[in-house]
Amino acid sequence: MLSTLGFRSIDDLVSSAIPPGIRVDESLESLIPDAASEREALAELRALAAQNTVRTSLIGQGYYDTITPAVITRNVLENPSWYTAYTPYQPEISQGRLEALINFQTMVSDLTGLDTANASMLDEGTAVVEGMLLARRASKAKSNVFVADADAFPQTLALLEARAAAVGIELVIADLRGGAELPEHFGVFVQYPAASGELWNPASIIEASHEQKGIAVVAADLLALALVASPGEHGADVAVGTTQRFGVPMGFGGPHAGYMAVRKGLERQLPGRLVGVSKDATGQPGYRLSLQTREQHIRREKATSNICTAQVLLAVMAAMYAVYHGPQGIRSIAQSVHAKTVMAQRVLLEHGVRVTTKQYFDSLSVAVTDADAVLARAAAAGLLLYKVDEQTVRFSFDEASAQDSDVTARLVEAFAEEHGDPLPVPEQRAVMPLGGDRGARAYAPLGLRQYPETLARTSEYLTHPVFNTHHSETAMMRYLKRLADKDYALDRGMIPLGSCTMKLNAATEMDAVTWPEFAGLHPFAPAADVAGTLELIAQLETWLADVTGYDTVSLQPNAGSQGELAGLLAIRGYHRANGDDQRTVCLIPSSAHGTNAASAVLAGMKVVVVACDDNGNVELADLRAKIEAHADQLAALMITYPSTHGVYEHDVVRITEAVHDAGGQVYIDGANLNALLGYARFGDFGGDVSHLNLHKTFCIPHGGGGPGVGPVAAKSHLAPYLPGHPMAQTNIHSGLTHDGGPVSAAPFGSPSILPITWAYIRMMGAEGLARATRAAVLSANYIAARLRDHFPVLYTGDNGLVAHECILDLRPLTKQTGISVDDVAKRLIDYGFHAPTMSFPVPGTLMVEPTESEDIAELDRFVDAMIGIKAEADAVGAGEYPADDNVLVGAPHTAESIATSEWTHPYSREQAVYPVRALVHAKYWPPVRRIDQAYGDRNLMCECPPIEAFA
Template identity: 50%
Template sequence: MSNAKSLEQLEQKQDFIRRHIGPSPEQVSDMLSALEVSSVQELIDQTVPASIRLEQPLTVGQSRTEVETLSYLKSVASKNKVFKSYIGQGYHPTHVPHVILRNVLENPGWYTAYTPYQPEIAQGRLESLLNFQTMTLDLTGLDLASASLLDESTAAAEAMGLAKRVSKAKKANAFFIADDVHTQTIDVVTTRAEQFGFEIIVGKAEDAVNHDIFGALFQYPTTSGEVVDITDLIAGVQSKKAIACVAADIMSLLLLKAPGKLGADVVLGSAQRFGVPMGYGGPHAAFFATRDAYKRSLPGRIIGVSKDRLGNDALRMAMQTREQHIRRDKANSNICTAQVLLANMAAFYAVYHGPQGLKTIAQRIHRFADILATGLKAKGIALKHSTWFDTLTVVSDSKDDVIARAIAKGVNFATNHEGEYSISVSETTTRADITELFDIILGEGHGLSVDAIAADVEANGSESIPASLVRDDEVLTHPNFNSYHSETDMLRYIKRLESKDLSLNHSMISLGSCTMKLNATAEMIPITWPEFANLHPFCPLDQAQGYQIMIGELHDWLVNITGYDAVSLQPNSGAQGEYAGLIAIRKYHESRGDAHRNVCLIPSSAHGTNPASAQMASMKIVVVNCDKNGNVDMVDLKAKAEEVSENLSCIMITYPSTHGVYEETIREICDIIHEHGGQVYMDGANMNAQVGVTSPGFIGSDVSHLNLHKTFCIPHGGGGPGVGPIGVKSHLAPFMPNHSVINVPGTNIGNGAVSAAPYGSAAILPISWAYITMMGSEGLKQATEMAIVNANYLTHELSKHFPILYRGRNNRVAHECIVDLRPLKELSGITEMDVAKRLQDYGFHSPTMSFPVAGTLMIEPTESESKGEIDRFIEAMVSIKGEIEKVISGEWSIENNPLVFAPHTQGDVLGNEWNRAYDRFYAAFPVPAVAKNKFWPTVTRIDDVYGDRNLVCSCPAVETYRD
């Protein structure tokens, strides 16, 4: 091969690396010059302690081109067998409306947005989430709903936690689960209960009242399909001062009486069948609703209606004081993400179909179940139940023959119980499918006509839903669910909401610790391939060989990148990963006879999820101080490790530190913990500053979670999806999560699940797989190096105008820096909130505000931002500094300046009255660069206090729209 051809191929291989990394070689040279170093390597030598730098390069392989990557992955995906799925059990085939598929799921305007902590530039997704909450309230018949949880099973575990907090049966320590609840839900709830020290009782639903319990969980309809009036069961549970929780099928609630109307205290379930692909288990949004009386105990995020400065309705995340980032170990749960992108898809599905369209879909599903049941009974087939919505369970002594015929025709049934199989029909089921089902179950030549049976069912009516449970109230009456049923109207509604939100496709999102980097288009393409999107998570493993290959390769690469020995991909958020990792530590200690080891050391700078997760694992938290430089106070650490030595379970530490520096003592910290018999949990939030340069396993830690939605390019989706796999050393590997339906190799059979599906949010794992494939060993290391270059350049330039709170060796930072606004605040009265809101006028999302130190901004540019974009951000910060100085000098008063009035909407700037100390044009266009790409916030500063004092968590009344 000629040298020219070889060079050409090398350039092609590196093409993706060049496109992922924002700065050009010329820009890199300019930044290095500003930092007074001659090379990237010189900067790395100055920044990363030599003692933790990897001695050998990564071995994930050479980078591949986008074409090669997608071609190979398509060949892998083709090994999946996409059978018709009638398995049910919480997962159903669905039709994703193409207007939602193209304009939401495949649209970076929706999938690259961050959690709506800056609500003035997030009103679009907030409205969609409010639609989701309104939909949840209407269908469940309860008072208050969250903006989604991670999946149905974890939502059930959260319901148990709520029940314990609010139940008046204070002496009870048992939670009852009906034995006809989905198997995976029993698994996840049991795992959670074990950590909390609760007793789980699984039995016949009617036996709940025979136990001393603080709560109970029922399935409606049951996992085998029966539709039962649970009114008396609920009342019986409540008579014991316990909390009645119901896991419901969302589609069935169009036809069935709302569980809230039956008396339920909590209703939860999966919104997957509202237009979200099965995706081999996720990601899917769970809905969760409860009574208003329990609002302070509600897990997850709540979207509420408030007012902005001009008195307009404005949306925001309400009652955040319940959450882990404020309450830490006293939080309701460790959930720091919802499944926003998927909740938005489900909400749009409801908006697009409307109440009548949804009811028509539900009626069609139920009618097909009736037709199938009528035909089977006519041929003497025994059904387990006389009631159903969409699922029939057949009692059969020829089960094996039927299943074999089904498999031969590319069809899957549920086969959980001996002598029984279940068939769940869905919105994708057709008349031809019903005929095929008759052929499979009865054999060909059965003589049944679907048309004739359908006519018979139509003529005689249906009694498969008890008359007492037929829904008779209207749902989804709000205009948002009754206005956008043509594709033109729906397209414009989606676009209108999208236009209200600032996403990564508009400008840099510089959130420290959240790593808002490029989510490349080539990485996103495979998630909508049918071979990945349309598999049921409980299908036989031989039908998911493509997934197993992809997951296996991703597993091995993550092992190499982290320096660990094994990885579990089950946790479906970073916080869930923390929880799974702590369970592994706890089980490891128990296996050695050290069950008493329950103390978790946590530095005072830690993320709020760390203490919240430790609390969920029933650990006693001891806080370790940090010194004036933001590092772990080694004197305090040694003293506390010595003090709790006999009971020390672990330490949870973030590296690089939450303050954005490579702590020099990290190996010593690991050694101290190990000397006292503890384990080292390294929070993976800042892995973007480790990959290819160092690794948690090499440093000396025992377990970490990895935020695939940060370092490994799965997009944040407006506040979810996330994936939080854990990597562990070999001694912890047996204690990683397993699953009661699909066994996960390499873990102990008795281990419980932490998520509903064995591989968590499997459908989005191809994103990280593709990122690693296209970057290769060389590109992954370059990404880390450029994250460090960009962060140090940004720090260098900002330090000319603002104090930088913490630095590491040689005055360098890692991948992020903390700007200290407290001195300016003291001189001017301008707060970090004012700066954050004013940045919106410059077209930027605020950096992380007041974490880990109040009065600061934590900024992370990532490797994907070019020097030009970083310079634009620096220009905005310097301009804002000038505005603050005008307040300090008295040119502007503290009451009348662009910072306290920020952000400025078009309506504000163009309004009739303008009594400001600055002109309108400056309000909107403070620097020339803004005019080239102006992003207009759609509401002015939102009143958080008003929103919490006047809590409204469903769509505003119709009169508001008329006004």
């Protein structure tokens, strides 16, 4: 590889590529320990896990223990066919996970009683925020007020408060259940059931909001909706919440798949991703992402949301939980939870304990004389309860505790000293077994229910055959295998997506994710119970701050886009604290990721675009002109380094100095950190704050489009404005306090997957991280050098070199032959590859990032495929094949397409599916032909299609 590039050593290559002015001071001593072996790293993780105490959690408040069916754990969560897949932007090779996601959407739509659900949100709290933003843009009311129910989860109210303030929304918190008068408003939010556990009918509040042209948003518990009337039946416009109860471990707060569903007429307002049904080139049904896919990259500062990811892996788990249990199984689980709660209420009431909740599904509030004493006795009995205030305790039952035979007795003991004597627990005669799928222990009250008849659900749900077929482990295992076989993931071959860093997620790094000591923790558990996880988090924060040159790190943002937002909100808080409220202008280069502009708008900033030169660098003259024009209003510059064009900019230090001289802050987008790690640090060349993508540089897998983690790292002066959280066990990070508003529902975002990044850094060590950078730069330059004579490399830096990715310009090919970038992307499927990033950041190009994980054989296989495709395109341009009937415009080719007696194409079957002979023995067969994208948008269908559609 070095010989191809003309370098004697990899150090010579990197020295020629990375500008010397930003190179790290080699005298600095790394805080990262020397690399550990796999066995040593796992032993250290075991020691950290041993510091955690997993008690039976009855805390509730949006997080509940659940039982993940082993068939889902083994075949989804622990299966690289699912967790190493990328976002389904190439639908032809993503049909398996797209089907799983349409199952998810159908499940949510059915249970919420609304017409259209999206393919998951980041968590419940941020889904409520997105509901508020949707209400503002969809409502015809002239008010700027959003009304939130006071009896909502405290973390949700804190998120609403922080996010509303940034975009100028007036948040009014009112006792809606108590009959509070609605002020003039554009939207209203209700928790259903309420945080207190009270289950009440919000229909009158929703109707009153509609009379003011308001949009009603209801956060609903999906498991409760198996028994109680749906938000749609109450007239809600939007339903939001979490699917965590459907088989996804609590994991100290995440990752979990939030959800959003809307009534008819609002589907085109949905944020995030939406899976729809279209048709392929032969008219067969095919799934695809619909409507606003990557809206941020199209609309930029006009985008209505900065969310460009989802929680696909967790959404798949939740959907498969519903597929496996079916409607009867889900209802049985819900009945068992409710029955357990009824039993607990009766026992407590019989012995004089004051239960204040009257109508409920799974949660009870109890008046006590000393809440701390009750919690202490509960903890001694192995239970965790929730302290509302000094004289109120709350607890919630869930799928796991409903099957715990002695949990009620232990719960009663916690309240015993309130009355002086231990409280006897009557025999459980008040409940009867219902049976249930696969022998599940499920119970229901004998003819009694603790909510009125008017709230009982009578409508059907999960009626599609997919939810009524796969109820044995054999059937479920085979269904999951069939879906996985339709997809292309890293277990098949390279995914060379520029800007997305699809590299190996090593098995050892993944090992601890399912350990109960990490997965079984409630996010609001006492600090003493989560000491090991807090220590892991502190170590990881220290390491990440060290490699980036910053002073402190917050791991709370659970996506890169949320990390961007958190960094910009910190800048906003800093300026406001200094009395510079007028500083609201954010400079963003024209080449930047679209989420940059969207995040700036959601942080209350005005975007001003800075031009780039022909090499993709920020144009200094234009930057200085924009700084001068907005000097008093300048809040920040957002810049990606290396640039979005895949090159190292020499002038980055001059750029950051110019912004600082004008009183602004510098936000450096960390999307391309894997081209710098070990060689340069953002904080050393002028960065004040950055977000990092743990799902790119630090090996957390993409999971088909999520989970992700987007930590925000900053200098000490911004630390007070980084995300805090009202329920956090600590807000001290690297010795600095984080007191800003939260950006995630859980204090530490998605901590159950942080052991992946911890293990990666621990096993690499500082030198290993630098070695990975060297390998990434080498691989990208090798591909650029080998393909340069076939496809122009659009941008290069010094010595004709690129960073960790290169942009291949297909526009000359299209002009000469008529073959488009889409044709090349689809033809790559026939060669056994996932396409590189298409038409970003430049239309008509492919951005290739090979990563450091791929060996030379795989790189050469890709190069050979691209050279082969170039020859095929040239043949079309030369007139050897018709422009409308050739291997490129006909791609991809399925097995069915060649298994036909009639073949009318001017190219052979062999040319279609075996463009290189090696594929004969290792062929990935796409399940569908090219998907008709426009048809899917014109004919929007976002639920499971009827079986007849596939006849």
